[in-house]
Structure formats: C-alpha cells, structure tokens
Amino acid sequence: MYVLDTSAILSGKFFGNDVAIPPAVLKEIKKGGMAWRHLQYMKAIGLKIISPPSDVINLVKKFAFRTGDLPNLSDVDIHILALAFHLKATLLTDDYSIQNVAKEMNIEYKGIMENGIKEKFYWRYRCKSCGKYFDEYVEVCPICGGKIKRVRK
Ligand SMILES: [Zn+2]
Numbered sequence: 001m002y003v004l005d006t007s008a009i010l011s012g013k014f015f016g017n018d019v020a021i022p023p024a025v026l027k028e029i030k031k032g033g034m035a036w037r038h039l040q041y042m043k044a045i046g047l048k049i050i051s052p053p054s055d056v057i058n059l060v061k062k063f064a065f066r067t068g069d070l071p072n073l074s075d076v077d078i079h080i081l082a083l084a085f086h087l088k089a090t091l092l093t094d095d096y097s098i099q100n101v102a103k104e105m106n107i108e109y110k111g112i113m114e115n116g117i118k119e120k121f122y123w124r125y126r127c128k129s130c131g132k133y134f135d136e137y138v139e140v141c142p143i144c145g146g147k148i149k150r151v152r153k
Helices: 006-010 023-028 034-044 054-067 075-087 096-104 112-118
Strands: 002-004 019-021 090-092 123-127 148-152
Touching: 002 006, 002 075, 006 023, 006 034, 019 023, 019 075, 023 075, 054 075, 054 096, 075 090, 075 096
Parallel strands: 002 019, 002 090
Antiparallel strands: 123 148
C-alpha cells in the first residue's frame, strides 16, 4: 500500500489502487480542478481516505522535533507521515523533510517521479481460447480465431 502526499496527487500520476491519503490532503486540492478530478478517479478505483490516530500524530511530532524537521512540516505533512506509519505503507513524497522524518521512523518512502514511472501499467494480450500471448493488440487470435483479452504484464 502507498500513502500519497499532496504533490503525488498533483502530479497526475497513477499509483495503482492500493493507495490511501489522510483527509487533511483534501484541503489542499482545489475542488473541480484537474488534480481534484484525478482524485475522484483514484477514489473510484480504490483510493481510501483514512484518519491517522492522534497518538501516532503525536509520535510523528516527537520524531520531527528530534530531527529538527518540525518547523518545515505542515499539519498535512504530519498527518501523511502518521498515516503511513499507522498503515505500515510506503510513503510517496519528494519532500526532503518528510523523507527525513520517515527515515527516522523506519517508514518506507519513495520519490514520486521515480515511482510514478515504475508503477505505470504495461499490458499485453491473451487469447481466451488457446492462451497464446501477444505484445500488440490483435482483434482475434491469429492462431485459433479466439477472443482476445487484455492482461497486465
Ligand atoms: Zn488462440
């Protein structure tokens, strides 16, 4: 599972359907805009909106104070970290302060640019009848004339 920060949503990239954000992120997305529409789509395919527990929020603040990152973190950033910790998820963020606290708390994290590219889906096609795979789309199976379905590579 991934927890997304605001810029991950603003990136317009697709990170699969096992993703979550804290409600605080919604405040940073302009209603009706492109990122908001992208968010509606992500919700439709499985994005969950989960509040991090308050004891975990306090724990994040303690760690962030210790690393000296607390002044650089917004409340939203803290909620993002708390949710990733709570769900044992991988955090997607390019923010240096968030990454620094994540490291300290043993939260896994990845950069958005790097990850967005890696997570793109690649498809190939398979004949429903004979099971042969094709890299490019064909309307019917050239071997047996069977129907073709799209499968993830
Ligand atoms: Zn076939």
